Amino acid sequence: xxxxxxxxxxxxxxxxxxxxxxxxxxxxxxxxxxxxxxxxxxxxxxxxxxxxxxxxxxxxxxxxxxxxxxxxxxxxxxxxxxxxxxxxxxxxxxxxxxxxxxxxxxxxxxxxxxxxxxxxxxxxxxxxxxxxxxxxxxxxxxxxxxxxxxxxxxxxxxxxxxxxxxxxxxxxxxxxxxxxxxxxxxxxxxxxxxxxxxxxxxxxxxxxxxxxxxxxxxxxxxxxxxxxxxxxxxxxxxxxxxxxxxxxxxxxxxxxxxxxxxxxxxxxxxxxxxxxxxxxxxxxxxxxxxxxxxxxxxxxxxxxxxxxxxxxxxxxxxxxxxxxxxxxxxxxxxxxxxxxxxxxxxxxxxxxxxxxxxxxxxxxxxxxxxxxxxxxxxxxxx
Amino acid sequence: xxxxxxxxxxxxxxxxxxxxxxxxxxxxxxxxxxxxxxxxxxxxxxxxxxxxxxxxxxxxxxxxxxxxxxxxxxxxxxxxxxxxxxxxxxxxxxxx
Numbered sequence: 001x002x003x004x005x006x007x008x009x010x011x012x013x014x015x016x017x018x019x020x021x022x023x024x025x026x027x028x029x030x031x032x033x034x035x036x037x038x039x040x041x042x043x044x045x046x047x048x049x050x051x052x053x054x055x056x057x058x059x060x061x062x063x064x065x066x067x068x069x070x071x072x073x074x075x076x077x078x079x080x081x082x083x084x085x086x087x088x089x090x091x092x093x094x095x096x097x098x099x100x101x102x103x104x105x106x107x108x109x110x111x112x113x114x115x116x117x118x119x120x121x122x123x124x125x126x127x128x129x130x131x132x133x134x135x136x137x138x139x140x141x142x143x144x145x146x147x148x149x150x151x152x153x154x155x156x157x158x159x160x161x162x163x164x165x166x167x168x169x170x171x172x173x174x175x176x177x178x179x180x181x182x183x184x185x186x187x188x189x190x191x192x193x194x195x196x197x198x199x200x201x202x203x204x205x206x207x208x209x210x211x212x213x214x215x216x217x218x219x220x221x222x223x224x225x226x227x228x229x230x231x232x233x234x235x236x237x238x239x240x241x242x243x244x245x246x247x248x249x250x251x252x253x254x255x256x257x258x259x260x261x262x263x264x265x266x267x268x269x270x271x272x273x274x275x276x277x278x279x280x281x282x283x284x285x286x287x288x289x290x291x292x293x294x295x296x297x298x299x300x301x302x303x304x305x306x307x308x309x310x311x312x313x314x315x316x317x318x319x320x321x322x323x324x325x326x327x328x329x330x331x332x333x334x335x336x337x338x339x340x341x342x343x344x345x346x347x348x349x350x351x352x353x354x355x356x357x358x359x360x361x362x363x364x365x366x367x368x369x370x371x372x373x374x375x376x377x378x379x380x381x382x
Numbered sequence: 383x384x385x386x387x388x389x390x391x392x393x394x395x396x397x398x399x400x401x402x403x404x405x406x407x408x409x410x411x412x413x414x415x416x417x418x419x420x421x422x423x424x425x426x427x428x429x430x431x432x433x434x435x436x437x438x439x440x441x442x443x444x445x446x447x448x449x450x451x452x453x454x455x456x457x458x459x460x461x462x463x464x465x466x467x468x469x470x471x472x473x474x475x476x477x478x
Contacts, residue, residue: 037411289468299461302456303458
């Protein structure tokens with residue numbers, strides 16, 4: 001039996017970031033539990049992109065604050081390697097009138113929040129990414145401070161910094177139950193033992209709903225398989241991430257030289273499936289061959305899948321809950337948990353330690369879905 | 383021969399010393415080491431290095447090699463250009 005001031009379920013990027021921030025604030029006896037190997041969940045499966053170009057105010061704010069952290073992460077965390085933060089931008093293509101109009105609005109919103117996005121004509125976009133098929137889009141938006149961070153190394157940087165501050169980690173240990181008595185959390189039971197605690201953070205990514213149910217808390221999220229592929233290494237060819245919501249593609253060359261690209265499956269079912277399909281490979285290959293024919297000359301060497309944990313408005317839930325004291329959650333990131341992790345950890349630390357939360361962050365509360373119609377919805381998602 | 387000169391993963395240029403350092407820092411499964419060092423993520427997809435790493439883990443933990451879990455095998459079996467896949471897929475659609 002271990003006594004814990006908090007049990008964090010999930011050693012993905014959200015759990016790691018929060019563990020680090022709590023320990024930095026002086027909390028002791030933090031235990032992080034994960035059922036698998038290092039970055040086995042959505043973090044280690046993600047597309048490695050970090051962007052600030054969103055259609056909702058909330059996502060823009062979260063992204064901007066996180067990007068600022070990535071810029072100082074190596075130094076702040078005292079990381080002996082490099083998180084590979086590359087700021088060569090995101091170029092997002094509009095392929096129809098409707099999208100072009102929406103992007104016009106997005107840029108205004110982003111600029112008003114200090115995100116330096118610009119709208120580009122086809123000719124201007126071709127100066128940023130010369131090998132684009134000029135007939136595949138009608139305009140674009142470009143934010144030069146968006147870019148890439150290596151998910152494995154960013155996770156390791158948080159992990160080592162948290163360990164140095166005394167955080168305890170337990171990998172290959174699955175949480176089986178959360179015991180609640182008279183509305184108070186008593187303990188967390190795993191396949192290997194018990195943790196006596198009155199605080200639990202649900203940072204279980206694709207399994208956030210199931211962890212919530214263990215504590216009797218209903219969380220309106222579900223998981224969906226999103227597939228991705230990686231090519232062989234190539235010489236530097238493409239600085240920015242190229243993305244299109246209507247054509248359903250994101251594609252970036254990472255500093256290592258490989259191209260990472262993914263798309264969503266409109267027929268994906270709610271499930272924990274993370275398998276690879278030939279249909280994905282076919283559709284992905286056709287899309288990249290159409291938009292970026294030069295990139296299509298490269299060989300695919302591996303495909304895999306990972307869970308998007310989707311919330312009703314495609315914005316994260318970073319919150320406590322009135323239903324159960326001491327129960328906190330970081331879930332429903334809808335595919336963007338990695339890039340929002342720095343601010344996620346900071347906000348949860350404020351919530352858990354009972355500090356005053358910035359006004360904007362109140363809207364991340366789970367109560368926003370209660371008896372209310374969703375008025376804000378994030379459209380800029382692949 | 384120095385451990386730095388013994389190459390374990392040719393795709394990612396990872397030495398035996400790198401693998402041992404990784405084991406010493408607490409990463410003791412093929413999946414963990416893959417994510418920290420990129421071994422098994424190159425064009426050969428671990429066909430050369432994974433067995434060697436399995437053996438090094440076994441030695442380090444005092445286990446039998448066959449008891450060390452192998453990495454998950456993912457598609458594709460060999461590298462294929464996206465263009466070739468796209469053309470084949472488009473051809474398939476024409477024939478439908």
